[in-house]
Amino acid sequence: MGVLRPVLVTLLCLCALPLAAQKRIAITLDDLPFHPASTSLRDQRALTRKLLAALRRHRVPAIGFVNEDKLLVQGEVDGRIGLLEAWLDAGMELGNHNYGHLGFQATPLPAYEDALIRGEAVTRWLLAKRGKTPRYYRHTFTQTGPTKEAKEAFEAFLKARGYAVAPFTVEHDDFIFAAVYEDAVRRGHLKEAAKIREAYVAHLDPALETFEGMAAELFAREVPQILLIHASRLNADALDAMLAKLEGRGYAFVSLEDALKDPACQSPDGYIGPRGPSWLLRWSKGLDRPTTKKGQPDPPGWITARYESLSR
Template identity: 40%
Template sequence: MKLKFSLILLVLAAAVGLLCAQGAPPREIAITIDDLPAAGMGMSGAQIVEMTSKLLGTLRDQKVPAVGFVNEKKLYKFGEVDDRIKALAMWPEYGFELGNHTFSHASLSRVTLKDWEEEVVRGETVTTMLLNQHHMTLRYFRHPYLDTGRDLETRRQAEAFLVSRGYRIAPITMDAWDWMYASVYEDARKRGDSALQQQLVSSYLSYTGQVFDYYEKFSKELLGYEPKQILLLHGNWLEADHIGELLDLLRKRGYKFISLQDALGDAAYSMPDEYVGEEGTNWIDHWAITRGRPPRNTPQFPQWVIDRASALPRSPGQP
């Protein structure tokens, strides 16, 4: 009898657990990829085409929506313009949208508002042409360095300018600094150092998990729920080679992949946001600072990766 009762309890517990799981809304996230046609300065036009094909192939095969943000200045390298435009054209050809990231990755706090506005306009030319060929429109803007302005007046004027040109700002809520890992990864890749590559990938995925742990919890404390997240990535070999592992990590955390448009439908992105400062940060931080609750004890980025990246020689033209 005891055994029978125990079995009934187990069955009931399993049923309740299943119902709870079915009733819980899935986590949702949009993927965004910055600094196109490729982050950094080290890749040739042909390599950018190869990298882009691999990156977008994985996203397309796994039916993961994404928006890529473009710095058109990177298209104009002598002898490589055709390849670089070819790489960028692959985005709408594969069914992915493109957004504006200014012409030369201009930081709003480091140039005049007028110069920054000109950067936005100059960053539209090729991107608009490529999108129009696939019956798409240029509708998203991402601030370089996530720099929304050094003061509130500048920020509001810049936002009004973007609205006047038909843009929706693309915020972010999750950022694991893949660009820092990528510089070291690409150097190791060139040298054939597979051990270091794997060490970097392992660290990157681990740190990404820590970032998600922190901001999932913090957003619940701040907002009462987890908003539809927007992840910031960059166009690089780290993501081209390993974005499948990153997507697996997110699926294991219960995430469903959605479009940027769907993510921006979350009410959180309409909340008061008065964050200003030259140090760009994610929008969960924006909302927290606006409410007088700045984040504390955020995950520490691995110092050894910073040290490795700092020791790398700079490519010509790299800031």
């Protein structure tokens, strides 16, 4: 006992210490089965395998949000549904991202509701085969409604159909990098593509610093972050490095369901308007706790310049 006693005392003291709050992050991917939908089915299969391999390697319980209109390509419907099956077989969850990727800002409420219903037929069937139902809706362009009335009416509609809103807290302009990357790959400029991919992975750091700072200002504690990215070639090629970076920053991967159990993520969303800001900014308004940080840093100038020249 003479030797054991100090050991026991030390162990008891350690147990009495409050556990340092673990940093947590949920990974969410939009525009399934794949963006852009014009990507060949062969490439979509290979890139989906790559996305899922990265998620499984890092034990990420991710969720993907589906645009079912992307399934309806003549001769490929079954193949594209197979991509969604692969997500479920890999243990990932699927949610609804509406049919046609219609934005709420420019779509009347009845048509917007129709897009949700049309957008769940296949997903609901695939989930039912596994004893599950769709549980989360990700607003397209993360536009939650043009007016308070439309927003509240749609939220009531979601609830009645068994859906909860899927918020996000972190994004780092992946659609801008993805468009520039896709262009470089299609032109066969692989060195350039690698440079874009490196810049993209690096851009996650300043974005996380901004949103971590915002969360600390709002809640004065560690709250779960929710990352929004897309099922794209860029993320298929970069996700492994991004997940390693997140682990390096001390994050553990949690499901969207677990992230939303944190009371901070149930804060009121006080934003109404045409943009699609992080829920941290919406909660800042809803809780009337102003933050000194207004949004995430822009991508490097050479990336935005290329993106703009592609969009012209």
